[in-house]
Amino acid sequence: MIQLVEVGGQRLAVEDRGSGWPLLLVHGFPLDHGMWAAQIESLAEVARVLAPDLRGFGQSDPLPAECTAVTMARFADDLAGLLAALQVEGPVGVCGLSMGGYIALEFWRRHRGRVGKLILCDTRAAPDAPEAVAARFQNAQRVLAEGSSVLIDSLLPRLVATETLAGDSEVVAHLRRMILEARPQTVAAALRGMACRSDARPWLGAIDCPTLVLVGQHDAISPPHEMQAIAAAIPGARFEMIPGAGHMAPMENSSATNAALKAILTP
Numbered sequence: 001m002i003q004l005v006e007v008g009g010q011r012l013a014v015e016d017r018g019s020g021w022p023l024l025l026v027h028g029f030p031l032d033h034g035m036w037a038a039q040i041e042s043l044a045e046v047a048r049v050l051a052p053d054l055r056g057f058g059q060s061d062p063l064p065a066e067c068t069a070v071t072m073a074r075f076a077d078d079l080a081g082l083l084a085a086l087q088v089e090g091p092v093g094v095c096g097l098s099m100g101g102y103i104a105l106e107f108w109r110r111h112r113g114r115v116g117k118l119i120l121c122d123t124r125a126a127p128d129a130p131e132a133v134a135a136r137f138q139n140a141q142r143v144l145a146e147g148s149s150v151l152i153d154s155l156l157p158r159l160v161a162t163e164t165l166a167g168d169s170e171v172v173a174h175l176r177r178m179i180l181e182a183r184p185q186t187v188a189a190a191l192r193g194m195a196c197r198s199d200a201r202p203w204l205g206a207i208d209c210p211t212l213v214l215v216g217q218h219d220a221i222s223p224p225h226e227m228q229a230i231a232a233a234i235p236g237a238r239f240e241m242i243p244g245a246g247h248m249a250p251m252e253n254s255s256a257t258n259a260a261l262k263a264i265l266t267p
């Protein structure tokens with residue numbers, strides 16, 4: 001069931017399925033909670049799955065007109081607000097992909113008492129290099145001027161493995177739909193927010209909850225060697241490589257991803 005929940009003066013859409021221990025699924029850029037469809041279906045058998053559309057994305061309210069950037073901290077605090085609004089108490093599982101992973105790391109830093117298990121999918125702990133920051137600001141301007149469709153050529157081919165691009169038309173069509181439906185103002189605000197995100201590497205060693213680091217074998221954005229380094233820096237973290245998948249491992253190889261997620265959720 002998708003419901004609209006009032007959080008800090010705006011409404012966030014959230015799909016709330018299943019029962020048991022709560023698990024937050026935090027989507028990547030510039031997508032919405034629909035990227036987790038296969039996980040919501042499968043994990044609702046073992047958990048209460050909460051899959052929100054982040055501020056300004058999907059079916060959540062548009063950003064206020066004056067908003068030009070949304071930081072990872074703001075998104076993370078929204079998630080804490082969402083849990084409070086839903087009266088979800090105690091530690092929860094937090095699983096984020098890519099931008100959702102930046103937010104999950106920030107959530108851990110700001111609300112660590114709320115994190116019982118952490119799952120980092122296809123994400124990075126390092127901040128952007130200066131050229132990447134400049135490119136994000138340029139892309140933000142471009143999306144505002146020309147619309148979210150400009151991301152189809154530049155981003156979509158990098159999101160999935162070559163074999164997915166060539167063969168899995170439903171995954172590619174779904175990604176295309178989510179990108180085209182993303183509001184340009186939100187896309188630009190998230191780009192600017194990602195550009196100024198914190199370097200999470202210094203605090204990886206302090207993460208003290210069970211952690212899974214998961215990456216698609218062919219991820220070109222957050223490559224396996226970089227994710228392996230994240231896992232090595234987090235005490236006791238488990239590392240899982242998803243075969244035949246790129247950056248969007250949960251969509252491209254949902255059965256392997258679901259099995260890895262179930263293994264950490266129900267040890």
Ligand code: MLT
Nearest residue numbers: 028029097098099100221
């Ligand atoms: C994502 O999938 O969320 C993006 O690739 C993250 C990014 O642009 O750094």
